[in-house]
Amino acid sequence: MPISKELAVRILKYLLDNPSFYFPFKIVCINFDEDDELYDVEVSQEMLDEVLNNDDFKDFELxxxxxxxxxQTLQLMSKGFxxxxxxxxxxxxxxxxxxxxxxLWKMNLCESVNIEEYGLNEFFGGKAEGFEELLEILKEHISKNYE
Structure with a gap:
């Protein structure tokens, strides 16, 4: 699974701060060949510094x-699914x-002189906008969590 450099750094920092946590994935940098020693990103402060300071580390995968x-690993995986x-x-x-x-919202009712018709149409439009904004926020939140 491709991940961003920022997420790779966050994962490395977390794993360094929590050495007893089992992370069932390897982080690899696909800018290097599999035979290259820099391909497998080891969990160490030195490797974290290297990733942060070396521009050759760009594209990562789990x-x-x-x-x-x-x-604990099984519970976390289950929660994810x-x-x-x-x-x-x-x-x-x-x-x-x-x-x-x-x-339900109708463009032609935006200028209606019938207050009930106009009000109900505005209600429908407001609800539609609210759900559309919620959908946008939710999708953005979910995609940020998996970058």
Whole structure:
């Protein structure tokens, strides 16, 4: 799975600060050949400094390294899968609400002199905008978490 340099640095810092945490992935820098010693990004302060200071470290990937699946690792992986399922259901629901309210909103009623017609149309438009903004924020939040 491709990850950004910023996320690679965050992961390295976390793993350095939490040495007993088992991270079931290797970080690799695909700017180097697999035979190059800099391809596998080791969890060390020296490697973190190298990644931060060397412009050759640009593109990273996570590669599975499922050697020691302890209880905590399994729980975290399970949470990730469940979160993905729940977030997709939430996104689908929000998208449907946004589309539904957007279909109810009518451009020609924006200048209606009938206050009830105008008010209801504004209500539908406001709901549609709210759901659309929520969808945008949620998608942005999810994508930032996986960069």
């Amino acid at each position: 590669v599975e390294n499922l050697q020691h699946l302890d209880l 469940i979160e993905k399922i729940i977030n997709e259901n939430a996104i689908d629901s929000i998208e449907q609400s946004a589309k539904g309210y957007r279909e």
